Amino acid sequence: MTTPAPAATAAVAAKRGLGAAFIFKKALISALVALVLFSLMIGVRTEAGPEGQLIYWTRFGDLGAMVATVFFGSIAIELLRQWWGPIETVRVIPPRVTSSLALARRAIAPILLIFTFLVPVIFYDQRYILDLGILVLTYVMLGWGLNVVVGLAGLLDLGYVAFYAVGAYSYALLATNFDLSFWVCLPLAGILAAFWGVLLGFPVLRLRGDYLAIVTLAFGEIIRLVIINWQSLTGGPNGISGIPRPSLFGIPLSNTDDGLAALLGIEYSPTHRIVFLFYLILALALLTNWVTIRLRRLPIGRAWEALREDEVACRALGINTTTTKLTAFATGAMFGGFAGAFFATRQGFISPESFTFQESALVLAIVVLGGMGSQLGVALAALAMIGGFELFRGLDQYRMLVFGVAMVLLMIWRPRGLIGHRAPTVFLEHSQTISSDLVKEGR
Amino acid sequence: MSAAPLLAIKGLRASYGKIEALKGVDLDIKPGEIVALIGANGAGKSTLMMTIFGKPRARAGSIEFDGTDITEVPTHQIARLRIAQAPEGRRIFPRMSVAENLQMGADATDSTEAERSTSLERVFKLFPRLQERLTQRGGTLSGGEQQMLAIGRALMSRPRLLLLDEPSLGLAPLIARQIFEAIRTLNKQDGLTVLIVEQNANHALRLAHRGYVMVNGLITLSGSGSELLQRPEIRSAYLEGGRGG
Numbered sequence: 189m190t191t192p193a194p195a196a197t198a199a200v201a202a203k204r205g206l207g208a209a210f211i212f213k214k215a216l217i218s219a220l221v222a223l224v225l226f227s228l229m230i231g232v233r234t235e236a237g238p239e240g241q242l243i244y245w246t247r248f249g250d251l252g253a254m255v256a257t258v259f260f261g262s263i264a265i266e267l268l269r270q271w272w273g274p275i276e277t278v279r280v281i282p283p284r285v286t287s288s289l290a291l292a293r294r295a296i297a298p299i300l301l302i303f304t305f306l307v308p309v310i311f312y313d314q315r316y317i318l319d320l321g322i323l324v325l326t327y328v329m330l331g332w333g334l335n336v337v338v339g340l341a342g343l344l345d346l347g348y349v350a351f352y353a354v355g356a357y358s359y360a361l362l363a364t365n366f367d368l369s370f371w372v373c374l375p376l377a378g379i380l381a382a383f384w385g386v387l388l389g390f391p392v393l394r395l396r397g398d399y400l401a402i403v404t405l406a407f408g409e410i411i412r413l414v415i416i417n418w419q420s421l422t423g424g425p426n427g428i429s430g431i432p433r434p435s436l437f438g439i440p441l442s443n444t445d446d447g448l449a450a451l452l453g454i455e456y457s458p459t460h461r462i463v464f465l466f467y468l469i470l471a472l473a474l475l476t477n478w479v480t481i482r483l484r485r486l487p488i489g490r491a492w493e494a495l496r497e498d499e500v501a502c503r504a505l506g507i508n509t510t511t512t513k514l515t516a517f518a519t520g521a522m523f524g525g526f527a528g529a530f531f532a533t534r535q536g537f538i539s540p541e542s543f544t545f546q547e548s549a550l551v552l553a554i555v556v557l558g559g560m561g562s563q564l565g566v567a568l569a570a571l572a573m574i575g576g577f578e579l580f581r582g583l584d585q586y587r588m589l590v591f592g593v594a595m596v597l598l599m600i601w602r603p604r605g606l607i608g609h610r611a612p613t614v615f616l617e618h619s620q621t622i623s624s625d626l627v628k629e630g631r
Numbered sequence: 632m633s634a635a636p637l638l639a640i641k642g643l644r645a646s647y648g649k650i651e652a653l654k655g656v657d658l659d660i661k662p663g664e665i666v667a668l669i670g671a672n673g674a675g676k677s678t679l680m681m682t683i684f685g686k687p688r689a690r691a692g693s694i695e696f697d698g699t700d701i702t703e704v705p706t707h708q709i710a711r712l713r714i715a716q717a718p719e720g721r722r723i724f725p726r727m728s729v730a731e732n733l734q735m736g737a738d739a740t741d742s743t744e745a746e747r748s749t750s751l752e753r754v755f756k757l758f759p760r761l762q763e764r765l766t767q768r769g770g771t772l773s774g775g776e777q778q779m780l781a782i783g784r785a786l787m788s789r790p791r792l793l794l795l796d797e798p799s800l801g802l803a804p805l806i807a808r809q810i811f812e813a814i815r816t817l818n819k820q821d822g823l824t825v826l827i828v829e830q831n832a833n834h835a836l837r838l839a840h841r842g843y844v845m846v847n848g849l850i851t852l853s854g855s856g857s858e859l860l861q862r863p864e865i866r867s868a869y870l871e872g873g874r875g876g
Contacts, residue, residue, distance in 0.1 A: 487738040490727075494735050497724035504684060504718055506710030506739030506788065612728035612766060 215262035222258035226251055269600070297564050304470060308463040318462045322469055322534065324574045326527055329473040331554040331566040333523030336480055338552065339561035340489065341516035342496025343392075344401040347408025348551050350388070351381040351521040353415060353543035355528025360428040360538055361421070370434035374529050381525025382518040384411075389517035393510055396499075408548050415540045427539025434533045436464065465534050472530060476523045477563055483519070485613045492516050493561070557598065559605025568606050635698070637662045637792055637824050638683070638714075642692035645682045652678040654848040655692065660792070665818050665825045667839035667856065669832040669869060675848040676828040677719050680796050684709050684716060696792070711740055715790035717781040719797050719828075725770025729761055732769050732780055736787030746789060753821075754783040757813050775806035782813070793817075795827045799834065807831065811838050832869035836860045 231251040234244040304321075311317040330352065337345045358377040362368045368376075392403050415422045422428065435441065439448050441461040449456035483489040491512045494502050503509055532538050554573050558565030576594070580587040602608065636659035645653040652675045660666045670676050682689055685706045694702045701709055710716075715736070724732050733754065737747050755762040758779040764772060769780060778798055785793055795814065799807035811834055817823045829835035836842050836856040844852040844865065852859065859865050 487734075490731060490735055490738060493727055493731075494724050497726055498722050501718060501722035501724065502735075503686070503706045504710060504716045504722075505735055505784070506707050507735075508705075508707045508739075610726060612731055 211263055211266045214266060215259050218262040219255050219259035222255050223251075226254050230254055300564075300567065308466050312459065312463070315459065315462065318459070318466055320575065320578055322462070322466050324571055325466070325469040325473050326531060326534075327551065327554060327574050328567050328570040329469065329476050329527045329530075330524060330551045331558065331570050332473065332476040332480060332563065333520050333527065334551050334555050335520075335558075335561065335563070335566050336483075336492070336523070337516050337520035338555050339566075340480075340484065340496065341492040341513065342560075343513065343516060344397060345404045345517075345520070346401045346545075346548055346552065347388070347404035347406070347411075348520070348524055349543045349545070349547040350408040350411035351385060351524030352528040352531065352547065353411050353540075354381045354384050354521075355525030356532040356538050356543070357415065357422060357428070357528075358525065359529035359532045360431045363432045363533075364428060364430060369438070370432070370529070370533055371437065374526060377529035378522040378525045381528065382522040385517040385519075385521025386514050388521075389514040393513055405545070405548075408543075408545060412540050412543050415543070422540075425540060427537060427541075428532075429537040431532050431536050431538065433461065433536065434464070434468065465530075469530055469534075472526055476526070479519075479523075480563065488512070488515060490613065553595075557595075557605055559602075559607040561610050562605065562607040565605055565607030572606075634661050636660055636695075637697055638826070639695040640679075640683075640692070641695075643679070643682060643689055643694065644691040645678055645687050645689050647678075647687060652687075652848055653682060653689075656845075656848070656850055658843055658850060658853075660824055660826055662824055663818070663822045664841060665814070665827065665839045667832075667835035667842040668826065668828045668845060669830070669835055669842060670845035671868075672830070674845040676845055677796055678848075679845070680716070680719075680794055680826075680828055683714070683794065707739065710788070713740060713788055713790050714792045714794065715785035715788045716794040717778070717785045717796065717798060719800065721774075721777045721781040723769040723772075723777050723780050723784065725768065727769055728766055729769060729772070729780060730765045732784050733761070733787050736784035740788040742787075742789065747787070750787045750789055754786050757786075757816065758783055775802050775809070778802060778806075778810055779813075782810070786817075791824065793823055793825045795825060797828055797830060799829065799831045807834065814838060832865065833860070836865075 231247060232244055233247055234242060237243040304325075307321050308318060311321075330348070333351075334345065334348045337343050337348070355377040358380045359370070359373045362373045362376060363370070388404065388407050392400050395403060416425055418424070433441065436448055439451060440446065441448050441464055443456040444450065447456065449460060480489075484493070491502065491507050492515075494505075494507065495509060495512055495516075499509055502512070531542070535542075550573065554569045555566055557573065558567070558569035576591065577587070580590050583590055598606075638658075638660040640656055640658040643653050643656040643658075644651065656675075656679060658666075658668075658679075668676050668679065678687070681687065683694055683701075685701075685704060689702050692702075693700055696709075696712060696714060701712065704712075724735065727735070733751065734747075737750060742750070760776055761779055761783055764776065769777065772780060782793075782795070782798065798810050798814070802810065814825060814827065815838055818825055827835055827839065836859050839856040842854065842856050842859045843850050844859065852862065852865070854862075
């Protein structure tokens, strides 16, 4: 982005109305809206009395507090917005700060990765943090998987949880019925999910945008309903329990004579399994990331992104949009299936309740918040969403409120997601890069 | 020029729903020719371009490319026969870099690494601006540069026939002239066969060896470029005042 002249910045500021009168007026309007909205919702409290009659009492104090909050909140937000500026305004930042920020941005991924590797070492005694880490990593993996479909290929998929469910049930059924080990079931779960991805892909090939979203949403619900109602196979709402735990290539992580602890001659601890699960999901997530990064540099990955940009142009360039879309669906679904299998083996018990639309929405929110197509952004968003959820647990019923506010703020200041830019994947050897400001316009 | 035509279109009809856009078009292009197709808005020029690529499908008639019938061939396979298109409105990939846009042109055709880099060098020689902007996102280019990119992307597939749909659309006259100059160079140096659809009849007919005039889904006139330029009905309809001048 080019830095506009100070005069231009001032003009933008003037257009957006810096004046105190403007801020005051805006706050007043907001307060008025709040008053109308809350007067009945908060101002009057109704309840059924002991004999079923209506009793009510007024809470004008609460109402007043609410309206005042909105009034001063509006002023605060407006001031904050003018200080920070939305995306189109450029604050004058000294170049030293920008360069160190750029350095920090480049360092954040490796630092995050190293830290993640060390989490089980640092927090070995804190089961809660380890469990949370596993949860976050599961969502990182789901986010990266969905990122292939939504971020790269631009196909809005609201039913991603279907593939998560297919993966989980594949593993659970194969392991409980046929006694297959986790490492045999994992690829099978992935393949089955990919198969369902292709199956979903076929009817939606012609759809885009909203229409695609609706059909995928329905698909997610169909899978869930089938799982609930096909009692003989899936156990219906009771779910499947007693799903075998994963082993370290055949060595169980249990307190038995042939367990890992006994073999290594160390004392058994249930934490061993948690740590193992942590590294397992980390490895799966990194596999997802690695495959995605590799694919992006191949013609197929490029075709996905081109498909997101312009389908007609793609076809004119000789790209088979049918297979391109199907591979995107299949790849995304496969990673969802892997994550599902992991989920099943970690929980030991699965039921349809774990695969509701809420999960799809959460994963999609992670992808969108992270910045569509950005791997690091998705990881950060998963950390913020899942970690944030836990962090705000202390706030009890205000948790969702805080969360909503955080989301709104993010949308104001970073409308393209946490990391909105995408790194190019083609580097030509004999390219001579000339900074854009050295090239004269209209030569 | 009695060589067999590279592209032969016979009695081509196509429609959007009930509206017939092409009502029996005959047109051929011989190897090494630049052919201009001119006509007013809604005459069916762009439809003809798109029907060659199978979208919309021809209702009747035939399209032959180098002796094989491609009327029913799927769109993406037509492109793999090395017929390239710089579509109307450029349609570059805005969030992808210039280098990635160019690579996309070569991806679907089975080009070797060596062929890719030769194509790339050809594009850079023709449009040095693109080389300067390789790492920039396509969407940040100026209109003229985007048109260069669209043509460059089409050239990456080493086309035997290049279809250009309104390459001068929305460009400053100076830039438009640069684009036309580049097309002339391509034709002269590499013998590239070009079909160019234009509203800018003056430019297009000057550039082309032969021209066709299209009115309401029918070819009404054809002849050499200079011949058409002299015709009084062309002059009055397309060159002096009025539309598309």
